[in-house]
Amino acid sequence: MLQNQLLELLALLESGEYVTAQYLAEALQVSPKTVRLRIKEAAGAVCRHGGEIESKPRHGYRLRLDDPDSFARWRESLGVGRTDSPQTGEERFHYLAAYLLSHDSYIKLDDLSDFIYVSRATLSACLKEVEAFLGQYRIRLERRPGYGIRAVGREFDIRRCLRELFLRQLSMDAAAKKRQERELKELAELILKGLHRFSIHLSEIAFENFVRDIYVAMRRMKIGCYIDFAEEEDRISLDGSERGFVQWLSGQLTGKYGVSYTEGEKYYIALHLAGKRTGGGEENGDGNFIIREEIDRLVLRMLDDVSRSMNLNLKGSLELRMALNQHMAPLDIRLRYDIPLDNPSLDMIRQRYTMAYAVASQAATVLQEFYQKSIPEDEVAYLALIFAVALDEQKQKRQAEKIRILIVCGSGKSSARLLRYRYLQEFGEDIEEIYTCDRYELVQFDFDRVDYILTTVPIDFPVPRPIQKIGLFPGAEDMEKVRRLLKSRRKEFLFNYYRPENFFAGQLGETREEVLRRLCELATAKDDLPDKLYESVMERERMMPTDYGSHVAIPHPSHVMTEDTHVYVAVLAHPVYWSRQEVQVVILTLIGRREGEDLQKYYEATTEWIADEEAVRQLAQSPDYLTFMKLLQRK
Numbered sequence: 001m002l003q004n005q006l007l008e009l010l011a012l013l014e015s016g017e018y019v020t021a022q023y024l025a026e027a028l029q030v031s032p033k034t035v036r037l038r039i040k041e042a043a044g045a046v047c048r049h050g051g052e053i054e055s056k057p058r059h060g061y062r063l064r065l066d067d068p069d070s071f072a073r074w075r076e077s078l079g080v081g082r083t084d085s086p087q088t089g090e091e092r093f094h095y096l097a098a099y100l101l102s103h104d105s106y107i108k109l110d111d112l113s114d115f116i117y118v119s120r121a122t123l124s125a126c127l128k129e130v131e132a133f134l135g136q137y138r139i140r141l142e143r144r145p146g147y148g149i150r151a152v153g154r155e156f157d158i159r160r161c162l163r164e165l166f167l168r169q170l171s172m173d174a175a176a177k178k179r180q181e182r183e184l185k186e187l188a189e190l191i192l193k194g195l196h197r198f199s200i201h202l203s204e205i206a207f208e209n210f211v212r213d214i215y216v217a218m219r220r221m222k223i224g225c226y227i228d229f230a231e232e233e234d235r236i237s238l239d240g241s242e243r244g245f246v247q248w249l250s251g252q253l254t255g256k257y258g259v260s261y262t263e264g265e266k267y268y269i270a271l272h273l274a275g276k277r278t279g280g281g282e283e284n285g286d287g288n289f290i291i292r293e294e295i296d297r298l299v300l301r302m303l304d305d306v307s308r309s310m311n312l313n314l315k316g317s318l319e320l321r322m323a324l325n326q327h328m329a330p331l332d333i334r335l336r337y338d339i340p341l342d343n344p345s346l347d348m349i350r351q352r353y354t355m356a357y358a359v360a361s362q363a364a365t366v367l368q369e370f371y372q373k374s375i376p377e378d379e380v381a382y383l384a385l386i387f388a389v390a391l392d393e394q395k396q397k398r399q400a401e402k403i404r405i406l407i408v409c410g411s412g413k414s415s416a417r418l419l420r421y422r423y424l425q426e427f428g429e430d431i432e433e434i435y436t437c438d439r440y441e442l443v444q445f446d447f448d449r450v451d452y453i454l455t456t457v458p459i460d461f462p463v464p465r466p467i468q469k470i471g472l473f474p475g476a477e478d479m480e481k482v483r484r485l486l487k488s489r490r491k492e493f494l495f496n497y498y499r500p501e502n503f504f505a506g507q508l509g510e511t512r513e514e515v516l517r518r519l520c521e522l523a524t525a526k527d528d529l530p531d532k533l534y535e536s537v538m539e540r541e542r543m544m545p546t547d548y549g550s551h552v553a554i555p556h557p558s559h560v561m562t563e564d565t566h567v568y569v570a571v572l573a574h575p576v577y578w579s580r581q582e583v584q585v586v587i588l589t590l591i592g593r594r595e596g597e598d599l600q601k602y603y604e605a606t607t608e609w610i611a612d613e614e615a616v617r618q619l620a621q622s623p624d625y626l627t628f629m630k631l632l633q634r635k
């Protein structure tokens with residue numbers, strides 16, 4: 001009950017004389033039914049603080065004090081941080097959802113509107129939001145003429161929903177929040193003691209989630225709501241220390257809080273422990289992780305899908321495969337039982353590790369199909385961290401690859417050897433070999449042996465490698481030119497993906513669907529693309545959002561549709577709402593079946609640019625192809 005409602009009720013009962021429900025209803029301007037509900041809610045709190053609300057047929061209710069001092073201190077504390085009834089729509093939403101989930105009996109809409117001081121119209125609007133929210137947890141509002149409404153669902157789902165409401169904690173008064181914080185602190189200390197005793201490690205985030213889950217479960221058990229797993233066929237397995245922890249914790253909670261733990265409730269603890277354990281798997285006697293065959297097959301399907309859809313071959317990394325297997329063991333439990341694991345770094349991961357998040361999003365479509373449910377973005381972000389390590393390792397290997405240079409010199413062998421020595425001295429860590437020749441030998445040179453050509457003389461015939469003019473006696477300016485050439489060469493491949501004819505500026509639509517339909521039409525008009533391109537792109541959007549951050553979206557089809565890779569860029573005149581944010585730059589990417597050696601570098605360069613909000617803003621202000629390419633190459 002809200003503080004102001006409780007204070008008003010106590011004021012009417014403080015005389016110590018019996019007062020009828022009708023009298024209280026008129027004074028409070030609510031129905032007699034609402035009065036009885038409020039008295040029922042208040043009775044427990046009053047009893048804990050030295051008093052009792054007595055009822056007597058045909059006489060009504062009265063307040064009796066056994067410990068007046070204790071009661072006075074408590075009543076005075078209610079005035080501290082006193083709040084009125086829920087005022088905002090969000091507060092009403094939270095309060096109604098929490099009330100309906102915490103009461104099994106029906107309540108009439110008139111009584112409910114009296115209870116929170118709102119009109120029937122306001123109540124009906126709020127109930128629509130509440131009903132939609134509950135539906136996400138497979139909980140429905142049951143309506144019965146003459147009786148009212150109530151929430152109906154599995155106890156497991158009700159606890160999941162209450163946990164979400166618990167995290168919001170809206171409309172809770174100061175005293176209730178303080179009491180809850182104290183209870184959570186005590187519970188956390190007890191659980192931490194047990195984890196240390198049985199040598200079980202949980203990450204900080206997993207520990208906080210576990211404490212909240214146990215807290216919500218205890219609150220439900222205190223009002224007689226228990227979970228029964230008797231018919232569960234797929235039992236999880238725990239090692240000896242984890243089983244010992246479950247037995248120890250259930251016994252401690254029974255002794256400390258007076259809740260009786262059934263086998264079903266012990267299994268509930270085990271389920272949440274297994275879904276949050278670090279490393280996530282069973283171990284053999286040597287402490288080695290045991291890979292479940294079913295999980296490994298699922299991991300391979302994820303890597304196959306990433307390879308097929310994004311043309312990124314990550315299957316060769318044993319470290320990645322093992323890391324995914326270890327992560328999937330507890331994730332499998334969380335997904336099967338809809339156990340949430342919050343990720344406070346979600347936004348940061350999505351923006352800073354954009355490529356890894358895109359890969360994880362694609363891999364998550366396999367999980368979505370396997371488990372037949374949407375994959376929470378918190379979980380996608382945890383997967384992204386695993387992929388980020390593998391992608392970074394591949395990037396480091398590529399950057400370690402050394403380059404080969406040909407120096408063309410028209411001043412003889414000695415000058416050529418001197419130039420070779422000078423550039424090896426300056427760029428030796430990046431160079432595998434430096435060849436030298438004169439202008440006449442250049443005609444017969446095998447250009448497959450080199451990546452660059454540095455020349456002191458003009459070259460008046462085409463050669464298939466980048467050329468940089470240098471001086472015979474190179475100084476700081478020459479060295480800087482070569483340094484810029486080496487840097488820019490790393491991004492030259494981008495011109496193979498981003499072409500001026502596939503760059504569009506202007507407003508293509510006012511919604512995500514309109515923009516994508518028009519962009520697909522423009523792409524199809526320029527290239528020989530499948531007719532169902534838009535439908536495939538929208539199918540992928542429904543699987544997992546593609547707006548990763550910085551007002552940029554990277555949509556793509558749900559499967560490979562072309563032989564070669566095609567990329568189309570649209571810079572909108574003003575942003576449109578996508579899936580979770582507004583988007584102004586759209587990069588439609590069609591990965592082809594032919595494997596491109598620079599594809600991963602394309603992803604890296606593109607996602608590095610996306611992570612730079614200032615660069616995206618500059619493109620939005622100057623939406624032209626050359627600006628875009630300069631910004632890409634600058635990263």
